[in-house]
Amino acid sequence: MTLDVTDADAGKYTCQAENVMGSAQSSVEVSRPVVVTTTASTPTTPAPTSARIVRISDPPVVANRQIVASVGYNMPVEPVLRWNVRIDCVTENADAIGWIGPDGELTSRGRRRVLANGSLIIDGIPRGYAGDYQCVATDTRGGRDTESITLKILRPPTLKKPTPSSAVRPVPDNDRIFTIGQRAEIVEGRSVDVNFTVTDRDSDEYTVKWKLPDGSFLSQGETKDNVAVSASTRFLKISNTKPSDNGDYQVIVTNNAGSNEASTRLQVFTEPMVVTKIEDTALLNGEPFTSDEGVFNADEGDTVSLEFTTSGSPPPDVMWKRGSDILTSGDDVFISTSKGPYETTSTIAFRKLDAADSGTYSAEADNGEGTVASSSVEIDVRAQEDVRILRAPSTTRPVVTSSSVSAIIGQDDLLVLRNQRVEIDCAAAGTPTPVIEWRRDGGPLPRGAQTIDGNLHIAEFQPTRQGGTYTCTADNSVTSDTEQIKINVPVRPQIVPRTEPTPTTGRLPDADVTGYAGHAIKMVEGRRLTIDVEATGTPTPSIKWRLPSGDRIGRGQSVGRASVLANDSLVISDTQPSDNGPYRPIASNAAGLAKVKARDFLK
Known part of the structure; x- marks a missing residue:
């Protein structure tokens, strides 16, 4: 191909090529008109180029427990222990790509794989795979290029496991120090320190929080009531301990790789104390049991219940005795015990007393703190032959x-x-x-x-x-x-019938009237009307009256001038023509109900 070049075309010409991996360029100087001819029969062959690794300095990408980086990144890549890792090695003019790890030349074996495009894959990177990894690019002409990248594996902090602590009874009456994970036992009023140790050498940088039994958190140098965290966060101090401080105290140590936690359970010990004496709660046949000059008297066959309440931390165990004999539940004796955070209530019940049950009964409370709290009563069971x-x-x-x-x-x-x-x-x-x-x-x-x-x-x-x-x-x-x-x-209700009264003839008397359910009644306006009713049945039926208005009323109820008496009689005061109509009693019990045929109440 021939190009016609003039003086105006003189100057420097640059060709530039770009992609996501970078750019390259080449220039030519044209100083005077020339004729450039390219002949197809005499092609020009470019000089061979050696294998080259493209250095990419972009920071690693982290997602879904995987980290992706490229050789050329000049900082250590820090995957978390057990994450997946991919290291890309982008090359030009390379005929082969290999990798050399901390333990020598790598092949696709075990957790590490080399892909066809030169990327190194490490599945679930373990602790021993940290170190320098080198990508090697070569060509068949003897060209060679290398680039390294460093892997530093991050691990959550590991807390040193404590030496198991053995229980000492009674608990020593002094301030005490414990390692997190040990059971902390302390006497009320003393102070306790809880510390921890991080064992991993690559966990120098971490944050610490302490979680208290109430769910709140304390950090470096913070205090809440009688609980304080040291300036170094290595110690948690609980001063002037009391039973309400009991619970789990948890340390949470966190770094970039995650968290680790451990806890210590605090138990503040107090000696047992009597809350309720036996004589204050004794029952005889379900009723309050009172003593006669300090002696509780009962008869053979009676039922007796004795109750004792004690407090302490931990809540004490209670043992019942008659004299020096320890009592347990049996056919005629039942012992029940319930424990709260700081109190224990124990009850002993005798279903049927016998003369042999006479004696001194005591309840003893013990929680291992050396002192026993007790209460006792004397019971005299009188022999009786009468059935x-x-x-x-x-x-x-x-x-x-x-x-x-x-x-x-x-x-x-x-x-x-x-x-x-x-x-x-x-x-x-x-x-x-x-x-x-x-x-x-x-x-x-x-x-x-x-x-x-x-x-x-x-x-x-x-x-x-x-x-x-x-x-x-x-x-x-x-x-x-x-x-x-x-x-x-059960017997179905029946309303007791009564003989129909003799009809009134002539002028109606101007007086109050008493009638019976089911009978027609005539009376003058403005007087009081009482309608009696009687019903039988088992159980005794209840009676309600249905008024002409549709309302229903029973004993002690009223609607307008109509009311029902304690004997179930219906009373209408100051009768009016508007009161005309049927008044129907309805008797009901568990066996059913009974009604009286409605009859009009007439004026």
Whole structure:
């Protein structure tokens, strides 16, 4: 190709090439007109160029636990332990790309892989892979270029594990120092220091926060109440300790790679103290138990409950004794204990006292702090030979659900529905032990009723054959005792009819009138009308009156001049013609309801 060049074309010409990796250029000087001819038959061959690594100084890119960098970045690349790493090596004119790591020439093996484009991949970089990595680019003409990059692996701080601490009882009465992770035990009023140590040599730069049991945080030099963090953050000091300081104290150490944490549980010890004495809470057969000149007197067969409350930190254990004998739960003795943060309440209950139960009863509280708190009472159980049925306290009521009725002999009569389960307890005291027998209406128990452990059981109550009065008899061949309980069957309400009065003839008397439900009533205006009603049924039905207006009122209620008395009678004061209409009583109970046919009240 021929170019026509004139004097005006003289000067310096530059060719420049650019891409994302950089730029290159070349220049030529034209000083006078020349003719440049390129002949296809005599091509020009450029001089060969050696392999070259393109240095890229861009900072690494971090995303999704992976870091990507290129050789040419002149600072250490800092992946976090177990992250994925990719180091790119961009080259020109290279026929081969290799890598040399801290431990020699690398191949695609294990966690490290060299891709076809020359990038080095390290999956989940472990601790031993830190160091210098060198990319080597070569060509077949003997050209060679290298570039290095340094990997520094970051790790979260590691806290030194403490030497296990053994419990010492009682806890020494002095200030104490603990390493984080140990259980810190201190006597109330003393001070405690908690420290930690970071063991990793590459964790010199880190921040520290202390988390308190209430969820708040303290940092360097900060204080909250009696808790303070040292200026170095290495120590947490709790001064003048008290039980409310109990809980977990946590240190959180953080660097660029993450966090590590450990905690110490503080227990402040206080000696046991008596909160409630036994004599202040004793119960006899469910009622307050009072002493007679310091002695609590009871009869054989009585039930007694003793309660003792103590405080301390940790909350004390409680042991019950009769004299020097340790007591445990058994057939006739039940011990229950509940613990709070600083208090323990323990109860011992005797289902049936025996003369052999007489003695001094004590409760002892101990939490290992050397001092035992105690309280005691003396109980005298009087022997009694007369048989005595243990009747239900007057304040108790039968337990009724949709499927069952449970009662204790001595309670009020029962109302039982068809197919309900019935259980009636009958227990008795006496020496020798009495035998329990049940009868119904003076005869044997009906079919489906049976005695189990002295108690009456009916699996599915049938009103037509199992209602009636049941008698429990306790007999020990010396004396006996009986008690009855009636099982009532629901009866549908009925309103008792009355004979229709003789109709009034002639002029109506100017007087108040008393009538009966269901009868027509005539009277003069302005007088008081009383309408009586009587209903039967089991249980006793309740009565409401339906007024001509549609309102319903019951005992003690009123609408306008109409009201219902305590005996369920309806009263209308100062009668008016507007009061005309039907007044209907409605009686209802668990078995159903009854109504009276409406009759007009006439003037």
